Amino acid sequence: MNSIDDITLVAYVDGELDPATCAEVETLLADSEALRQKVRGLRESTALVRAAFNHALYGTTPEFDASRARAVLPFRDPVPEAGAGRGDRAIPPQDATGKRRQPIWRGWPSALPLAASLAALVIGASLGHYFTERGFDRELRNAGFILSPQDQLAFQKALAQGLERELSGTRIAWTNPDTGHGGEIVPIRTFQAENGQYCREFLDVRRITGSAQDHGGIACRGADGVWRVRVRYLPENGGV
Amino acid sequence: MREIHREMVGLLPRLRRFAYGLSGSLDEADDLVQSTFERALSRIDQWQAGTRLDSWMYRILHSIRINRLYAENSRNKKRDDSDPDEQIGGDSAREIEAKLTLEAVRQFIWKLPEEQRAILLLIVVEGVSYKEASDLLGIPIGTVTSRLARARLAIKDFVEMKGA
Numbered sequence: 001m002n003s004i005d006d007i008t009l010v011a012y013v014d015g016e017l018d019p020a021t022c023a024e025v026e027t028l029l030a031d032s033e034a035l036r037q038k039v040r041g042l043r044e045s046t047a048l049v050r051a052a053f054n055h056a057l058y059g060t061t062p063e064f065d066a067s068r069a070r071a072v073l074p075f076r077d078p079v080p081e082a083g084a085g086r087g088d089r090a091i092p093p094q095d096a097t098g099k100r101r102q103p104i105w106r107g108w109p110s111a112l113p114l115a116a117s118l119a120a121l122v123i124g125a126s127l128g129h130y131f132t133e134r135g136f137d138r139e140l141r142n143a144g145f146i147l148s149p150q151d152q153l154a155f156q157k158a159l160a161q162g163l164e165r166e167l168s169g170t171r172i173a174w175t176n177p178d179t180g181h182g183g184e185i186v187p188i189r190t191f192q193a194e195n196g197q198y199c200r201e202f203l204d205v206r207r208i209t210g211s212a213q214d215h216g217g218i219a220c221r222g223a224d225g226v227w228r229v230r231v232r233y234l235p236e237n238g239g240v
Numbered sequence: 241m242r243e244i245h246r247e248m249v250g251l252l253p254r255l256r257r258f259a260y261g262l263s264g265s266l267d268e269a270d271d272l273v274q275s276t277f278e279r280a281l282s283r284i285d286q287w288q289a290g291t292r293l294d295s296w297m298y299r300i301l302h303s304i305r306i307n308r309l310y311a312e313n314s315r316n317k318k319r320d321d322s323d324p325d326e327q328i329g330g331d332s333a334r335e336i337e338a339k340l341t342l343e344a345v346r347q348f349i350w351k352l353p354e355e356q357r358a359i360l361l362l363i364v365v366e367g368v369s370y371k372e373a374s375d376l377l378g379i380p381i382g383t384v385t386s387r388l389a390r391a392r393l394a395i396k397d398f399v400e401m402k403g404a
Contacts, residue, residue, distance in 0.1 A: 006389040013392075014363065016370050042392060045399040049349065049364045052342045056260035056269060057253040 004028055004035065013042045151176045151208075159185055163200050163219055163227045181208050197221055199230070247293050248280060254294065254366060255301055261361040262305050264350040272308075276301040298366065299376045302358055309354065348398050349391075356391040359384055364392075 004012075004025060011017050012025045029035050147155055158174030166172055168187045175182030183206035190200045199220040219229045255276060259269035279300050280287070287296050349357055358377060362368040363384075370388075374381040 006393050007385045010389040010392045011370070011385060014370070038396075041396045041400055045345075045396040046364055046392065048342065048345045048399060049360065049395060052345045052349070053257045053261045053361070053365055056257040056266060 009035075009038065010042065013039060013046065147181070147206075147208075148179065150178060151181045155183070159202075159219065159229070160227050163187055163202065163221070168200075181206070183207055244284065244287075244293070248277065248297070251294055251297055252277075255297055258298060258361055258366055259301055259305070261349065261365060262302070262354075262358060264346075272301055272305055275304050279304065292372070295368065295372055295376050298362065298368070302377065306354075344402060345395070345399070348395060352391055352394070356387045359388050360391040363388055
C-alpha cells in the first residue's frame, strides 16, 4: 500500500482496521508528516464531535430533569416533612410572589420502598396523550394507565391537593361519580430536585377495571405552583 | 423491577443524546426518546435476550426519526433533494459563525445529510462499531464507511478552517 484512502484512514482512527492493515497504515504514517497531520486533524475534530452533544445526556429541560429523577433527583437529601398536626403542610407553601417560605420541620416519616415493587419506566407527563395519539390507548386504558378525560380531572384534583397538603403516608382517595372509577394516591417521599423544585414520589392505586392497578410516579411542583407528573412507574407485570 | 426495564432506563441519557444529535433540538429529542420508550415497551417481546438492548433501542429511535421526517416531507409536499452522499462544505461551512465552538460543530453536523449524521453520531458519539451501525441502520458496511469518512473529513476541514 503506498497511499491511503480516506475510508481506511478514518477506520484507522476508529480502531476498526485489522492488525495487518493497521500495521501498513502505521508504516505509511511514519514516513509522512502530511498523513500524520491528517490523522491528528481527524482525531481532534472527532474529539470535538464526541463532546458536542454531551449536554443532552443530562437534560436541562424541566420535563427531563424529572425523567431522570431516579438517577439524579433523590441524590439530594429527602426533605423533612412538617408534623402531623392538621393544617400543617407536607411541603412549604408558596407565597404570593412564588417564593417558598421556610416551614418549621418537625420530623418526617420514613420513605416506603416503592421502587422495589415497581418497574421504573421514565415516561413524561404527557404519556397518555402520546399513547392515545399512537393508538396504544386501548391496552393502556385496560391497564388503568390512561384515564378518561373526566377521570383525569378527578385524579388531577386529588393529586394536586394531596401532594400540596398531605403528609407522606396519607391516603388520598379520588372518585369520579359518573363512572364509578377511582383510586388512591399516597405520597411516599418528598425531596427537592436540583433545580430547587419540590418533588414527591407517590403511589397511585386505581380501580378502573375491577382489579386495582398499582402505579407509581414522581410529581414536581413548578414555579407556577402546579404539580406535574414527571415520572411514571409501570407495574412489575408490565402493564403494556 | 425487571432487569430489562432497569437497563432501558439506564440507556435514556444516551438515547437522548443520539436524538438530540439527529434532530438538533432538545424538545424534539425528548419527544423522540419518549416515543422510543413507548415503542420499545410495546414490543419488548421482540427484543431477543442476549442481543444488545442499546442497539435495538437506537434502531427504534432512528426509525421513528426517519418515519417522522418522511411524514413531514410528504405533508409539506416538500421534497428533500439532498443527496445522502453529498459533500458539505463551502457555503454551509462559511454560514456558520466564525468562532470554533462546540455550538459551531453541532451546527455543522446538523447541516450534514441525515444519513451521514446518523452514522457519524452512532459511531463517533455513541461508540457503536461499524458492524453494529451497519446492522442497526440496515445499510451495507461499505456505505457506512464511505458516508462516515465523508462526514469526518468535512468536519475535520471545518474545524481546521475555524481553528486556523
